Amino acid sequence: MTRSTRRTRMLQSGVAGAAALLVLSACSSSSSDGSSTAGSDTSASAAPKLSGTVTVFAAASLKESFTALGKQFEQQHPGAKVSFNFGGSDSLAASITSGAPADVFAAASPKTMAIVTDKNDADGTPVTFVRNQLEIATAPGNPDKISSLKDLTKSGLKVVLCDKTVPCGAAAQKVLEASNLKLTPVSYEQDVKSALTKVELKEADAALVYKTDVKAAADRVQGVEFPESAEAVNDYPIALLKSAPNAAAAKAFIELVTSADGQKVLTGAGFLKP
Structure with missing residues (x-):
């Protein structure tokens, strides 16, 4: 092999190597661009931060x-x-x-x-x-010995109800009517918390409220369950x-x-x- 021939082959080899490097570089660039795009798409599809x-x-x-x-x-x-x-x-x-x-x-x-x-x-x-379901709230220890819905009609007992226009009041009226019971409360309250507060402050002996309110009041009141409450469970x-x-x-x-x-x-x- 002549010196001229060797020089020609070396040049060809160098060109081929350079071309290969260009191809690899292009592939790497394409892969990098693809990753960037995917990351951008993921970020764009993520749920917006709530504020x-x-x-x-x-x-x-x-x-x-x-x-x-x-x-x-x-x-x-x-x-x-x-x-x-x-x-x-x-x-x-x-x-x-x-x-x-x-x-x-x-x-x-x-x-x-x-x-x-x-x-x-x-x-x-x-x-x-x-x-939610109704329950009778009394003072701690249940001093008036209330054990049923009918007991709320006892003479001299101060009972508080929610106003008839609010859900707890409508439910109370429903169970009283279903039980053929009538009582005259000392007050009608605009929401269930106000009715419960009357008992907590000893301004009333009992109130018809929700079980959840009796539970939330902890030892400030005592709850009395009654079967008629199943007639008026509120959604x-x-x-x-x-x-x-x-x-x-x-x-x-x-x-x-x-x-x-x-x-x-x-x-x-x-x-x-x-």
Whole structure:
């Protein structure tokens, strides 16, 4: 082999090597670009971070359990806050239909939820997430020896009921009528917490409230169960509102309430599963 021939082959080999390097570089660049694109797509498809305030209008009987769920929600979504307005379901519904800014409504009965849905102020169909049952609340130790619903009709006994327009009052009227019992309360209260407070302050001897409220009051009252309460178990519906200022966070809060974790908190507070 001549010196000229060897030089020619070396040049050809060098060109081939350079070409191979160019091909490898191109493949590497393509792979890198593909990874970058995939990462970008993954980031774009990720759920947006929740922020801002979620305003929840909820029945008074949900105060303890929803407050706990609100704290849990804020821990899961550090950029979001939950603001509650607890009260009688009828007055909350009236506020919503009058334009009060709110994201979520959780009512203590389908009837009060209907005030909102009939005005087309709910976004979608409300979902029943728990149920609740009445119980008699007495002073600790049950000094008046109340053992039945009929005992509430005793002469001289001061009994408090929720107003007939709110779910706990409507349920009380239903069980009294079903039992053919009549009683004249010393007062009608606008929500269940107000009725319970009357007993706690010894301004009343007994009140018809929810089991969950008796449980939340701990040793400040004593509960007396009665079989007639099964005649008026209330379903609790929850709904996203059409005018929700923070719809994304509101949907996430409703998802928490209806999730297994949410149900654990609610049943732990004494609510019944739907």
